[in-house]
Amino acid sequence: MDIQLKRGLLDVCVLAAIKNEDSYGYQIIKDMKPYVDISESTLYPILRRLEASEFLTVKSVEHNGRLRKYYHITQAGLGRIADFKEEWQEIMSIYKFVTKEDSDK
Amino acid sequence: MNKIQFIAELKNRLSSLPPCDINKFIDYYSEMIDDRIEDGLSEEEAVNDLGNIENIVSQIFSEYPEKTEVYSPAEKTVSSGKKLSSGWIVLIAVLTSPIWIPLISSAASVVFSVIISVAAIMIVLYALDFAFAVCGITSVVASIPLLLQLEVFQSGMCFGLGLICIGLSILLFFGANWFTKQTVKFFKYIFRKTNELFKKRGAAA
Numbered sequence: 001m002d003i004q005l006k007r008g009l010l011d012v013c014v015l016a017a018i019k020n021e022d023s024y025g026y027q028i029i030k031d032m033k034p035y036v037d038i039s040e041s042t043l044y045p046i047l048r049r050l051e052a053s054e055f056l057t058v059k060s061v062e063h064n065g066r067l068r069k070y071y072h073i074t075q076a077g078l079g080r081i082a083d084f085k086e087e088w089q090e091i092m093s094i095y096k097f098v099t100k101e102d103s104d105k
Numbered sequence: 106m107n108k109i110q111f112i113a114e115l116k117n118r119l120s121s122l123p124p125c126d127i128n129k130f131i132d133y134y135s136e137m138i139d140d141r142i143e144d145g146l147s148e149e150e151a152v153n154d155l156g157n158i159e160n161i162v163s164q165i166f167s168e169y170p171e172k173t174e175v176y177s178p179a180e181k182t183v184s185s186g187k188k189l190s191s192g193w194i195v196l197i198a199v200l201t202s203p204i205w206i207p208l209i210s211s212a213a214s215v216v217f218s219v220i221i222s223v224a225a226i227m228i229v230l231y232a233l234d235f236a237f238a239v240c241g242i243t244s245v246v247a248s249i250p251l252l253l254q255l256e257v258f259q260s261g262m263c264f265g266l267g268l269i270c271i272g273l274s275i276l277l278f279f280g281a282n283w284f285t286k287q288t289v290k291f292f293k294y295i296f297r298k299t300n301e302l303f304k305k306r307g308a309a310a
Contacts, residue, residue, distance in 0.1 A: 010107055024136070024140070025133065025136060025137055025140070026141065026144070027140075039156055039164075040133070040134065040137050040154075040155055040156075040161070041156070041160065041161045041164040041165060042164065044130070044165075044168075045168035045216075046132055051229035057126075062297055064139075066136075066139055067132075067136075068139075069132075069136060069138070075305075099269065
């Protein structure tokens, strides 16, 4: 898959993984696994990018005597998911157009 | 490779990066290892599960520095719609102050008086309860000397009325507690709702 496209999709996936409740790195990976396999090293830049874009906030919470980072979605992050749903309609109509050419032949 | 070896290796290979960034990567990967161990994996398995350290390091370098590329749709989501400049907002706020100051102050006084009234009801309930309790206990105690004076009828009445008062006070105590709890719940609910409303508005603006 095109790297830029996949990156954008993964960003929305990560936002979706924390949409309902705050989550931490390993949990996000586990939640996404049935749908898309993502490694730690892929997740890291996504989380940093989403944080820098203010789509999520990070909070360190003590857990079993160590710190664990929890990610919390912001209003802007929720807006990004909503935008994605809208954009997807456009992509679907492009897809229809592209596949129509195929079936016409 | 165990966790300490992995972290040392990672630190070593990232040594060209600024120290604060190295620490961020180390925190991130050690959290991942700890979470896997907590999930039931052994330390070795947890480290192996992260994949080849070669790949991890090359991915870190290929994406570094991640912060330079900030999402542009963020702007779009946040500032959709026309935005008034803060100068205009202040001007409008000042010009319309004869309207909103009395409105806000009357709203505040209504809220305040509601709170005071509810608090008054609570105090009255507890005061009534206390009065019943005192009345009941006094009557019961007073029935004893009456009995000693052989005023059996009066003593009995006194004792009975006292018990009724004590009973009422116990019932009223539970009633008052229930009322207090419900009121606190209600105000908490209202407070949360208004808070959410303001938060939503703040985010939409």
